[in-house]
Amino acid sequence: MKVLAFLLILACCAATIHGRAVPEALALLTKGLHQECAKETKVSEDILTKGKTGEFTEVPEFKCYLKCLLEKLNFISEDNVVNYDGMISILPPDFVEPGTKMINDCRATTGTDGCDLAWNLNSCLYKSNPKEYFLL
Template identity: 30%
Template sequence: MLKLFFVFLSVFFHSIWSFDEDMQELIKNLHTTCVGEVGVQEELISRAQKGDFADVEELKCYTKCIFDQLAIADENGVADPEAALAVIPANMQATADPIIRKCTALRGSNPCDNVFVAMKCWYHESPETYFMP
């Protein structure tokens, strides 16, 4: 899964929304895994992809599953900003650094909520770079 994390971030930040076929397959697999694991409704994910975040535990745990699969968060749902920054291309680091640091410092009420709060922050800070599989 760590390999998936590096590939995901490298491609994503290098070319936002321009996913090649391999990346699309990886994203689909990540999505399928996490939907299966937490049982979230597709409609909730679709809305969150557009910035409409329902305050529903399944959606929150879906975001944590994504972070877990990408090896970016610990068991408490706390993301490691250094790990994320280490794989972001140099030309995106200046833009990403303050967003990552601000959003990963926020905390929710439980591990799933911690990641969910970070994802919502990312959307509000930079909707043009926000992405949820």
């Protein structure tokens, strides 16, 4: 489930508009995670749709939605430390090269809190490779 959820995080922001689509099986398996975090943070679907095309709305609901996804996958600690190696370790074979580069490009990402860090990280991942980025 953790692998699938992480892949969904990387998948939704590019969707089919910017390149990589979320595989249907992955989308179905991680749908619950998306729904759980969206409900928990009260982020609007409009803001999530914009995020899928690289338009990262700077509002607490979206920032904390991104953190929620990372938390549920254990890719961010309670102390707001990102587990980049863990993210890399679950990349599917056809995404290892671009995904590893994207993650490595963003290792220096910081934030004022966990939500800000998650938003900055996703913004960085998108900027690193918009064609390969996707969001859950």
